[in-house]
Amino acid sequence: MRHIKRRRYLIAFVITLSVFLLGLLVGFSFNKQREVYLSDIMDNQRLDYDSLQLQYAFIDVMKTEGVCEGITQALSKSVSDLEELRVKIEDYTGDDDFSVANYKILKRDYLLAQIKYWLLNKQSEKVCNEDTVSVLYFYANDDVCKDCSTQSYVLTYLKTLFGEKLLVFSIDSEFQDEPLVGILTRTYNIKEYPTVVVGNDVFPELMDSDKVMPIICNHFKEKPSVC
Amino acid sequence: MISVITLILWITYFIGLFIIVFWLIIFFEKGIEEENGKLKSYPFVSIAVPAYNEEDTLEETVNSLLNLHYPKNCFEIFVVNDGSKDRTEEVMKKIIERAKGYNIYLINQKNAGKGSALNNALSRARGEFFVVLDADSTVSPDALKKILPVFSRDERIAVVLPLMRVKNTNNFLEKLQWCEYITNNFAKKLITHLDCCHVAPGPFSVYKKKFFDVVGGFSENNLTEDLEMALRLQEKHYKIVQVLTAVVYTKVPPNLKTFFKQRNRWYKGSVLNVLKYRKMLFNLDYGDLGLFHLPTVLFAAIISLVVLIISLYNYVLIPVAKELKNIGAINYDVPAVMNTIFKGKSILDLDFMNLFLIVAMMLILMGMVYFSYKSHDEKLSAFNYIPLIGYFFIYAFLLLMSWAWVFFDLMTGKVQKW
Numbered sequence: 001m002r003h004i005k006r007r008r009y010l011i012a013f014v015i016t017l018s019v020f021l022l023g024l025l026v027g028f029s030f031n032k033q034r035e036v037y038l039s040d041i042m043d044n045q046r047l048d049y050d051s052l053q054l055q056y057a058f059i060d061v062m063k064t065e066g067v068c069e070g071i072t073q074a075l076s077k078s079v080s081d082l083e084e085l086r087v088k089i090e091d092y093t094g095d096d097d098f099s100v101a102n103y104k105i106l107k108r109d110y111l112l113a114q115i116k117y118w119l120l121n122k123q124s125e126k127v128c129n130e131d132t133v134s135v136l137y138f139y140a141n142d143d144v145c146k147d148c149s150t151q152s153y154v155l156t157y158l159k160t161l162f163g164e165k166l167l168v169f170s171i172d173s174e175f176q177d178e179p180l181v182g183i184l185t186r187t188y189n190i191k192e193y194p195t196v197v198v199g200n201d202v203f204p205e206l207m208d209s210d211k212v213m214p215i216i217c218n219h220f221k222e223k224p225s226v227c
Numbered sequence: 228m229i230s231v232i233t234l235i236l237w238i239t240y241f242i243g244l245f246i247i248v249f250w251l252i253i254f255f256e257k258g259i260e261e262e263n264g265k266l267k268s269y270p271f272v273s274i275a276v277p278a279y280n281e282e283d284t285l286e287e288t289v290n291s292l293l294n295l296h297y298p299k300n301c302f303e304i305f306v307v308n309d310g311s312k313d314r315t316e317e318v319m320k321k322i323i324e325r326a327k328g329y330n331i332y333l334i335n336q337k338n339a340g341k342g343s344a345l346n347n348a349l350s351r352a353r354g355e356f357f358v359v360l361d362a363d364s365t366v367s368p369d370a371l372k373k374i375l376p377v378f379s380r381d382e383r384i385a386v387v388l389p390l391m392r393v394k395n396t397n398n399f400l401e402k403l404q405w406c407e408y409i410t411n412n413f414a415k416k417l418i419t420h421l422d423c424c425h426v427a428p429g430p431f432s433v434y435k436k437k438f439f440d441v442v443g444g445f446s447e448n449n450l451t452e453d454l455e456m457a458l459r460l461q462e463k464h465y466k467i468v469q470v471l472t473a474v475v476y477t478k479v480p481p482n483l484k485t486f487f488k489q490r491n492r493w494y495k496g497s498v499l500n501v502l503k504y505r506k507m508l509f510n511l512d513y514g515d516l517g518l519f520h521l522p523t524v525l526f527a528a529i530i531s532l533v534v535l536i537i538s539l540y541n542y543v544l545i546p547v548a549k550e551l552k553n554i555g556a557i558n559y560d561v562p563a564v565m566n567t568i569f570k571g572k573s574i575l576d577l578d579f580m581n582l583f584l585i586v587a588m589m590l591i592l593m594g595m596v597y598f599s600y601k602s603h604d605e606k607l608s609a610f611n612y613i614p615l616i617g618y619f620f621i622y623a624f625l626l627l628m629s630w631a632w633v634f635f636d637l638m639t640g641k642v643q644k645w
Contacts, residue, residue, distance in 0.1 A: 002422065002514025004465065008256075009519075012249040020241055020250075020585050027580025034575045058285040084570070093574065157564055208556040 002097065040107050041085050045113055048078045054118060060127050065222070068128030075124060076132070078163030079117050082092050086170055087108055090141075105176075111172050115180050118169040132165050133219040136197040138190045142174040146205035151194035154209050158216065161226045232537055239534045240584045246523055247591050250417050254595075258422040259413070259602050263472060264376035272302040272371065273354030273436070281362035282314040284478065289322050291365035293329060296372055304332035305348035306362075310338025341429075342445040349436075349444050357436040359453070361429035363478040365394065370473040374433045377468055385438040385465035386457065388415065390603075394476040399613065400486060403622050404479040404594075406614035415469040423520035424467035426454040426497075427520035431475040438465055453494025458504045461516060470601045471602060483625075490629035493638060494528065501525045528630045535627045538582035544609040587621070 024112055055071045089110060093103040121134050137155055139148040154169045175181050182192075188197050191202040198215050207215075217227035271321050274292055282299050292304055293602070319333045336347055339585055349357060355377065360366065370389055377387045393405040418424050427434070432453065442459045445452045457467055480486040501508070501521055506523070510517040554561060595617070600607055607615055 001512055002516070004514050004518060008249065008252055012245055012252055015248045016241060016245040020237075020246060020584065023580060023583040026583045027578075030575065030577075030579040037573070037575055055306065064632060088573075088576070091268040147550060148554050148557045150253075154556050157560070158566070160563055160567055206556070209558050211562070 008163065031092075035102055037186075038085065038089060038092070041081070042109050043111070045078065045082060048074070048119070049113065049116055052078065053171060056120065056123050056127055060123075068130060072124060072130045072132060073164050075121060076118070076167055079121075079167050079169065080159060081119065082110065082113055082169060082198075083159070083170065086114075087152070107203070108175060108178070111175050111181065112177065114169050114171065114177070115184075121167055121169075131160060131221045132167055133162075133198065133216050134167040134169065135167055135216070136184070137170045137189070138173060138185070138188075138193060138195040138197070139170060140193040144173075145193040148194045151196065151206055154207065155196075157209060158213065162216070162224060164225055165220070200221065232541055235537060237584075239530055240588060242527075242530060244283070244584075244591070245589050246527070247595060249519070249590065250414065251595065253417045253420050254539045254598060259416050259598075261470060261472065263373050263470060264379065269298050269301040270355040270375065271353060271485075272281070272297070272356045272433075273348070273352030274302060274304045274347035274358040274360055275345055275352070276306045276360050276362050277341045277348075278311060278342075278362040279308055279309040279338065279341075280311045280315060282311075282318050284363045285315060285421065287324060287365055288360065288362050289319075289326075289331070291367075291415065293326055293331075294362065294368050295370070298366045301327050302371075303332070303353065303554065305332050305334055305351060307334045307336060307338060307344035307347050309340070309344045313497065324349075338625050340447060340452075342447040342449060344445040346447065352436060355436060357434045357439070358431060359427075359434070360431050361430055363479065364430035365476045366431050367476075370431060370475060371433070371520075373473040374470060374475060375513040377470055377525065378435055381466060381467045381470075383464070384468055385435055385460045386424075386467045387433045388424070388427060388467065388469045389431045389433075389473040389475040389637050390469075390471045391430055392474055392603075394478050395481060395543060396437040396610070397482060400483065401479055401481055402610050403617045403625075404486075405610075405620065406618040408479075409603050409605060410596055410599040410618075412469070412471065412594070414631050416471055418520065418543050418603070419467070419469040421515040421520070422466055423514075423516040424469060425457050425466075425501075425516070425524060426451070426459075426462065427443050427467055428453055429456045430477045431473075437489055449496065449534050450492050451500060451502070454493075454496055455500045455503070458500055460502055461513070462507060465514075470583065473532075478611060486625070487629055487632060490626070491632050491636065494630055494633045497524060498528075498633065498637065507535065528627075529634075531623075531627055532630050532634065535624075535631075556597070593619075 039085060052071065052075055053072075059071070070142055085174065089103060089106050093100060093107075118134070118136065121132075124130065125132075125134075135155065136153065139145060139151065152170070155170075159166055159168055171181060173181075173185075173190075177186065186194070188202050190202075190204070193205060195202060195204040196207050196212060197203070198212070199219050201215065203212070203215075213227070217223055219226070228559060265272045276292075278290060281288075289304065289306065294297075295302070308316050308319065316333065320516075323331050323333060334344075334347055334350075335353070337342065345359060356378075358371075374387045374389060378384050390406055393401065393408050394407050395401050415424060433547050438460065442456075442463060442465075446455045449455045450631070460467060480489050501524055504521075507513045513521075557564065596618070597607065600609075609615075
């Protein structure tokens with residue numbers, strides 16, 4: 001019969017638990033920082049949006065020429081930044097099992113921003129008549145849609161090729177209850193994910209770069225060099 | 228909700244951290260300093276060297292025994308030629324011819340395994356102590372003098388183990404094992420404090436012979452007869468003690484093929500023998516051995532393997548497959564996306580929760596390795612840090628691969644002979 005010093009096990013357990021809880025605490029605090037960081041980006045996006053909207057209204061009212069190019073570039077940059085934000089929100093949601101609800105609010109905020117920018121782009125097309133192509137991209141999360149992350153990758157790649165001439169607006173299917181998402185889904189008869197809409201052409205499948213590039217190129221009035 | 232994978236990983240971190248913290252507590256509580264005492268008399272010692280195809284190493288091994296600082300009339304050497312097909316017998320005869328005045332004997336037997344060879348020597352042994360020395364190991368001259376006084380500490384000490392050092396350190400794999408042996412010696416020293424040693428390895432384990440009368444000889448149909456004997460002694464509550472002052476040098480496998488073969492035998496043997504003595508598992512009558520150490524031996528590998536598979540699947544296989552699919556979808560135009568890899572990246576993108584736990588565990592583990600090196604008077608910079616870096620970042624994968632092979636063999640019912 002041997003003796004066991006229970007105190008040793010208890011001390012080891014307490015130290016382990018302390019280190020473990022400290023780890024959780026560090027993780028939680030960084031996750032909170034992430035939420036603050038994303039919210040800050042979103043706030044900036046709102047300001048950018050208001051600024052852009054104001055500029056378009058100004059051009060529309062004053063019929064000023066020669067400023068459209070700069071504003072279109074700013075719009076393109078805002079949409080790209082928004083896409084980066086979307087990827088971050090998706091990644092962070094995957095890492096943090098405790099803040100799913102908070103991230104859902106951020107995702108909804110992001111979605112509304114996308115739709116606002118999409119509408120602003122429509123306004124821009126009328127006011128400025130710039131030679132850009134806009135793509136609406138309907139996606140779902142990876143559990144439902146196995147090809148969506150690849151489709152995102154392809155669109156990001158195309159964005160690096162076309163630059164400000166290509167505008168990609170991503171619509172998350174998770175928010176079907178959002179009235180405008182419902183309207184867009186019905187308008188383009190979206191039933192599968194991923195679905196890519198170029199102009200008014202709807203492609204309900206994974207569109208690799210070889211497939212989608214000629215379609216995008218056809219929508220330009222004057223074909224860019226990458227075409 | 229937390230995903231199942233996250234939960235499994237957290238539980239594993241917790242258990243891993245607990246084990247390391249527990250041993251650190253033992254270290255700070257008990258230390259590793261030892262006072263072996265001085266030998267007051269020279270008891271007769273029998274040394275058995277089982278040899279199978281050892282023509283290359285046998286001479287050096289036996290010479291190290293002949294050079295022991297111990298009166299030559301107070302020890303005898305039995306070299307048991309276990310049906311070798313090479314020149315082992317011839318080499319041994321020459322040594323005997325040369326070693327006039329020593330009690331040195333060659334026993335030839337049909338190939339029957341190490342356990343049988345040891346029993347053969349044991350049946351002829353006259354000594355108060357019985358020593359096992361593998362034919363690929365050499366012993367330092369003062370080893371016996373430093374080990375024998377330890378037995379006087381406690382009547383229940385049945386075996387005393389020397390400090391095992393790696394003899395061959397030419398290539399990377401050998402250097403990794405050099406580092407592993409240092410940390411293992413240190414761990415075994417700590418284990419001794421809790422009376423939990425579950426193995427008495429072949430290189431120069433010294434047994435008090437009278438205990439064989441109680442527990443019997445070595446198992447002859449066992450993959451790891453040394454481990455089985457240690458557990459049999461532990462079952463009877465006898466003690467196994469590790470010392471750090473008596474040094475023995477052993478040859479480690481120089482290539483991956485022999486390395487995996489050796490580990491497969493060791494690990495399979497440890498699983499089968501722990502299961503054989505499963506009555507000790509979680510049995511409070513066996514103290515820390517039953518409650519803590521044997522379950523660690525049995526389950527640590529299983530848990531680590533599960534985590535390795537999950538981690539490889541989740542963090543390597545899935546991302547790589549996804550990336551290949553993505554790159555295929557852009558017609559492999561990798562240069563175009565290369566400059567966007569770090570675009571928009573922030574330090575907040577890191578998974579801090581898991582990172583903290585992994586770093587905390589690594590730091591504590593590094594502390595253990597530091598104290599291990601210190602206990603061996605080795606510098607962390609030995610061999611230009613190569614063993615140390617490899618030990619932290621590669622060695623675990625090699626060991627887990629060995630364990631994966633063991634589980635595959637066990638599940639398919641394949642158990643090789645010694």
